Amino acid sequence: MGDGPSAAETREKMLEVYPKKTQRKRGKQMLVNETPETPAAIGANSRTVPGIITQRGCSYAGCKGVVIGPIYDILHITHGPIGCGWYSWLSRRNMTKIRHPEETNYLQYSMSTDMQEDHIVFGGEKQLEQAIQEAYDEFKPKAISVYATCPVGLIGDDIHAVCRKMKEKLGINIFGFSCEGYKGVSQSAGHHIANNGVFKHMIGLDDTPVEAKYKLNVLGEYNIGGDAWEIDRILRLCGIHIIGTLSGGVSYDEICNCHNADLNVVMCHRSINYMAEMMEQKFGIPWFKVNFIGIEGTKKSLRKIAKYFGDKELIDRVEEVIAMEMVDVRPVIADVTTRTKGKKAALFVGGSRAHHYQDLFSDMGMKTIAAGYEFAHRDDYEGRDVLPSIKIDADSRNIEELDVKADPERFNLRKTQERKVALEESGFDFSDYEGMMRQMAKDTLVIDDISHHELEKLIELHKPDVIGSGIKDKYVIEKMGVPCKQLHSYDYGGPYAGFKGAINFFKEIDRMISSKVWKLTRAPWKDDSDSQSTAAKEPVAVS
Amino acid sequence: MPHSHGSQGCCAYHRSHLTRHHKEPIVATTSSFTEGASVFGGLANLKTALENIFTIYEPDIVSVHTTCLSEVIGDDIPTIVKKSEEAGIIPEGKMVIHANTPSFVGSHVTGFSVQCAAFVNYLAESNGAKKNVINIFPGWVEPADMRELKRIAELLGVEYILAPDTSDVLDSALDGEYKMYPDGGTTVSQLKAMGDSLATLALGPMASALAAEKLTKKCKVDHSILELPIGISATDAFVNALRIAGDVTVPRELEKERGRLVDMVSDMSQYLHRKKVAIFGDPDHLTPMIKFLVEVGMQPAVVVTGTKGKKWAQNIREICSEANPEVEVVPFSDIHYLHQWIKANPVDLLMGNTYGKYVAKSENLPFVRFGFPILDRVGHRAFPLLGYAGGLRLIEKITDAFFDKRDREDPDHEIELVL
Numbered sequence: 031m032g033d034g035p036s037a038a039e040t041r042e043k044m045l046e047v048y049p050k051k052t053q054r055k056r057g058k059q060m061l062v063n064e065t066p067e068t069p070a071a072i073g074a075n076s077r078t079v080p081g082i083i084t085q086r087g088c089s090y091a092g093c094k095g096v097v098i099g100p101i102y103d104i105l106h107i108t109h110g111p112i113g114c115g116w117y118s119w120l121s122r123r124n125m126t127k128i129r130h131p132e133e134t135n136y137l138q139y140s141m142s143t144d145m146q147e148d149h150i151v152f153g154g155e156k157q158l159e160q161a162i163q164e165a166y167d168e169f170k171p172k173a174i175s176v177y178a179t180c181p182v183g184l185i186g187d188d189i190h191a192v193c194r195k196m197k198e199k200l201g202i203n204i205f206g207f208s209c210e211g212y213k214g215v216s217q218s219a220g221h222h223i224a225n226n227g228v229f230k231h232m233i234g235l236d237d238t239p240v241e242a243k244y245k246l247n248v249l250g251e252y253n254i255g256g257d258a259w260e261i262d263r264i265l266r267l268c269g270i271h272i273i274g275t276l277s278g279g280v281s282y283d284e285i286c287n288c289h290n291a292d293l294n295v296v297m298c299h300r301s302i303n304y305m306a307e308m309m310e311q312k313f314g315i316p317w318f319k320v321n322f323i324g325i326e327g328t329k330k331s332l333r334k335i336a337k338y339f340g341d342k343e344l345i346d347r348v349e350e351v352i353a354m355e356m357v358d359v360r361p362v363i364a365d366v367t368t369r370t371k372g373k374k375a376a377l378f379v380g381g382s383r384a385h386h387y388q389d390l391f392s393d394m395g396m397k398t399i400a401a402g403y404e405f406a407h408r409d410d411y412e413g414r415d416v417l418p419s420i421k422i423d424a425d426s427r428n429i430e431e432l433d434v435k436a437d438p439e440r441f442n443l444r445k446t447q448e449r450k451v452a453l454e455e456s457g458f459d460f461s462d463y464e465g466m467m468r469q470m471a472k473d474t475l476v477i478d479d480i481s482h483h484e485l486e487k488l489i490e491l492h493k494p495d496v497i498g499s500g501i502k503d504k505y506v507i508e509k510m511g512v513p514c515k516q517l518h519s520y521d522y523g524g525p526y527a528g529f530k531g532a533i534n535f536f537k538e539i540d541r542m543i544s545s546k547v548w549k550l551t552r553a554p555w556k557d558d559s560d561s562q563s564t565a566a567k568e569p570v571a572v573s
Numbered sequence: 574m575p576h577s578h579g580s581q582g583c584c585a586y587h588r589s590h591l592t593r594h595h596k597e598p599i600v601a602t603t604s605s606f607t608e609g610a611s612v613f614g615g616l617a618n619l620k621t622a623l624e625n626i627f628t629i630y631e632p633d634i635v636s637v638h639t640t641c642l643s644e645v646i647g648d649d650i651p652t653i654v655k656k657s658e659e660a661g662i663i664p665e666g667k668m669v670i671h672a673n674t675p676s677f678v679g680s681h682v683t684g685f686s687v688q689c690a691a692f693v694n695y696l697a698e699s700n701g702a703k704k705n706v707i708n709i710f711p712g713w714v715e716p717a718d719m720r721e722l723k724r725i726a727e728l729l730g731v732e733y734i735l736a737p738d739t740s741d742v743l744d745s746a747l748d749g750e751y752k753m754y755p756d757g758g759t760t761v762s763q764l765k766a767m768g769d770s771l772a773t774l775a776l777g778p779m780a781s782a783l784a785a786e787k788l789t790k791k792c793k794v795d796h797s798i799l800e801l802p803i804g805i806s807a808t809d810a811f812v813n814a815l816r817i818a819g820d821v822t823v824p825r826e827l828e829k830e831r832g833r834l835v836d837m838v839s840d841m842s843q844y845l846h847r848k849k850v851a852i853f854g855d856p857d858h859l860t861p862m863i864k865f866l867v868e869v870g871m872q873p874a875v876v877v878t879g880t881k882g883k884k885w886a887q888n889i890r891e892i893c894s895e896a897n898p899e900v901e902v903v904p905f906s907d908i909h910y911l912h913q914w915i916k917a918n919p920v921d922l923l924m925g926n927t928y929g930k931y932v933a934k935s936e937n938l939p940f941v942r943f944g945f946p947i948l949d950r951v952g953h954r955a956f957p958l959l960g961y962a963g964g965l966r967l968i969e970k971i972t973d974a975f976f977d978k979r980d981r982e983d984p985d986h987e988i989e990l991v992l
Contacts, residue, residue, distance in 0.1 A: 047628065047629055048625075048628070049624055049628050051621075052628075077605065078581055078603075078605040079605070079621070079625060080602075080603070080604050080605045080618045080619070080621045080622035080625065081576070081602045081603075081604070081623065081624070081626040081629075082602070083600065083601075083602055084581060084585075084603070084605065085585070086581050086585060086605075087582045087585040087586065088580050088581060088582025088585070089582070090582055091582050091585070091586070110641070111641050111675075111676035111677040112676070112680075112879075113583065113586065113587075113641075114586070117586035117587070118586075120928075138931050139909070145677045146677055146678070147678055149677070150641075150645060150677050179641070180579070180580055180611070180640065180641055181641045181642065181677070183611075184642070185645060210611075211579075211580040211642070212580040212606045212607060212608050212610070212611040212642060213608055214607075215607060425609070481629075482600065482630075483629050483630070500589075501589050501592050501593060502585065502588045502589055502592055502599070505592060505596060505597050505598045506598040506600075506751055508747065509745070509747055509749075509750070509751040509752075510750070510751045511749040551748055552748065553748075
């Protein structure tokens with residue numbers, strides 16, 4: 031891990047202070063990556079230790095906040111007291127713009143049933159019904175979705191019955207999500223609940239054929255800071271058409287139509303792998319993992335897509351586009367690398383970026399000394415080959431698993447079994463994800479659901495040059511004199527995906543590492559020994 | 574250490590929200606309820622949490638609040654705390670206090686008020702010997718405002734205890750060292766000593782009255798409930814109350830500050846006179862702000878708060894009775910309503926929290942950020958809005974907003990150098 035103690039010593043030091051039970055539990059979630067090619071089993075997706083100061087959020091955030099919330103022409107109604115709707119109001123930067131004048135974008139609004147005490151006592155179904163009616167009268171949306179919050183499950187409001195009733199009454203698509211905050215152990219449960227709901231209530235509703243030679247969906251891409259638009263720009267240059275991006279900058283109609291694609295590429299494996307699997311089972315659309323974060327990742331992903339479609343014309347076009355884009359990228363890398371090479375990063379982000387962003391750092395010659403997810407599962411750490419050995423524990427057992435069968439009319443195997451096998455034999459991996467640990471260097475630290483205490487220890491012992499994390503940690507880290515790049519919100523910048531995004535990111539990390547502010551943290555008179563060197567220079571006279 | 578007894582999503586959200594507002598670390602722990610705990614009760618979760626918090630993070634006090642989850646299932650916090658004490662989880666000399674804060678009652682200000690009252694309930698005590706000290710409950714204001722209140726009290730030479738006090742907590746220095754418990758904050762001994770003070774000034778009825786009343790009941794400390802000292806007359810009332818309670822004379826320096834504010838209002842009167850203002854926010858912030866708008870000659874046109882309050886609305890109408898008898902005052906409403914109203918009844922200025930920027934943009938209105946939260950600017954945590962100094966800043970912000978729009982939009986031949 032570079033300077034400071036070894037990863038194993040650091041791990042011990044982090045665990046030292048904990049009470050016995052906590053020590054045992056956290057110990058399983060903190061590993062030294064001793065054999066990256068065959069990653070050790072990590073204790074992930076287990077309940078949070080109470081009182082430990084976790085970064086984690088809840089199931090509602092995973093469902094409404096992450097997966098469905100970005101669909102811009104659906105009206106999203108939070109059924110609960112005002113907090114959940116309020117806090118998830120525009121706080122994730124899933125950017126949107128309308129693309130046809132007749133469209134509407136509702137994402138600047140937050141709608142809530144604003145439950146009061148009497149709704150808790152007598153039930154909130156009437157209030158919900160009224161909210162749906164009012165929202166319909168005022169906005170006439172194409173669809174309305176309803177999200178349950180903690181008290182809804184406890185008081186027994188049947189949001190699905192209300193949705194069915196109002197769907198019949200108003201004649202538009204209305205559906206609910208039972209994503210009460212206490213379900214599962216993190217945002218992850220909400221992703222699964224959201225996937226099930228989107229699959230049941232939207233995918234496949236519109237069979238209008240899509241006229242395009244190469245058509246695919248980008249799954250698990252939420253257009254933070256415009257990432258999806260950059261991916262779209264690059265694919266368009268190559269001649270590839272995106273039907274739907276799930277779900278950044280996407281419309282209701284696009285989602286209903288996206289079963290017409292010939293391929294699903296997956297960006298965020300954690301949040302959307304359920305959908306990829308279900309779409310393959312029902313419609314015969316294959317999926318594979320891509321990564322448009324980082325120059326090497328973007329190139330690799332483009333080539334993989336071209337190889338999948340297999341046309342020489344496309345394969346050549348992809349190379350042309352890469353060559354064209356690299357003209358702008360090369361000088362930036364050459365410049366920033368002179369300052370970033372050999373610097374250390376640590377990454378603690380949700381369920382996918384802690385892996386993806388390692389590519390961007392490595393493009394700049396930086397090494398990742400420690401990384402971890404808030405809420406990823408073992409397959410995101412160790413790769414999908416461990417799926418059969420994952421046991422679902424009591425805390426996550428109640429998350430519904432849909433039983434999906436091939437659609438009798440619309441199932442259409444996009445690649446024959448022989449063609450798939452031939453591709454696989456040439457090194458192609460369908461329906462797979464290798465996980466984060468394989469890519470990380472030997473003896474780096476992997477920490478699941480990192481606590482405040484562990485993060486503080488990491489900084490104290492290793493002083494990384496930059497840490498990628500979220501808003502709750504950012505200022506803790508920076509008070510310690512280490513720059514923190516928010517990798518959820520991008521610190522209000524972006525995009526960071528694709529070629530243009532990589533350029534933005536390189537310049538941003540260069541700024542953070544080169545910023546003079548970190549040298550100003552200590553007042554000059556604090557260090558007597560240094561008083562000579564830090565004393566102000568003689569003023570220069572203006573003559 | 575603030576502790577959220579519920580599922581962890583609430584805690585993540587409120588920490589993020591406050592961090593975005595203050596650009597500062599906001600630390601809090603949570604009981605991290607799972608489905609099982611939500612059905613069978615959160616006793617084990619809170620006990621485990623307390624053991625971890627005291628062992629790992631070593632606070633002197635853990636202050637527990639609740640969420641809709643633990644309120645709906647009816648967890649009895651004092652009983653859980655008692656059981657934790659019996660189990661030896663709470664170390665010698667450490668404390669756990671609590672406030673019930675159901676999210677389906679009132680708003681964030683209700684929670685603030687209940688939490689302030691909890692400090693009084695658990696900590697304030699009276700030895701019977703009154704000290705020449707004035708308690709100040711500052712209400713829901715910024716660290717810079719708390720600093721300003723202390724400065725005014727110090728200028729007057731009044732001994733005071735300010736609670737809560739987030740200055741040096743939510744605006745701490747960046748010096749290479751992270752302190753989980755920063756230098757600032759009202760101390761435990763100060764909170765205890767409040768019971769022996771001469772009097773209490775509770776600023777902002779919604780945020781502060783409950784705690785002041787509790788203290789009167791518990792320790793017989795007289796209290797007066799005042800508006801937040803925003804603008805001239807509300808600051809006058811605060812200074813005067815402090816003068817009388819502390820039996821001191823207002824120093825010339827503070828009179829000069831007041832005079833500088835009156836001077837600026839007079840200088841800028843032509844730009845303020847009869848300008849129509851749309852404003853939204855928390856009741857405690859709105860009342861004195863609207864008084865100030867009226868004082869400087871402006872016309873509150875529409876006033877919206879998310880909080881219930883018929884009496885409050887009546888009071889606002891009275892404040893505006895001369896300036897604008899037609900004023901639209903709407904409690905328990907939202908920014909969407911405000912926006913629709915403005916579309917039908919154009920105004921000259923919008924004031925409110927960051928969420929107002931979307932309305933300001935779509936209606937091309939000068940916009941002054943005011944209240945909570947302010948997520949897209951930094952001045953609020955560095956400079957006060959309270960006191961005469963805060964009044965100067967408000968006039969600056971309002972006239973800047975007008976002038977920036979004018980400079981941007983005036984045709985070239987009409988642009989003025991001097992305003």
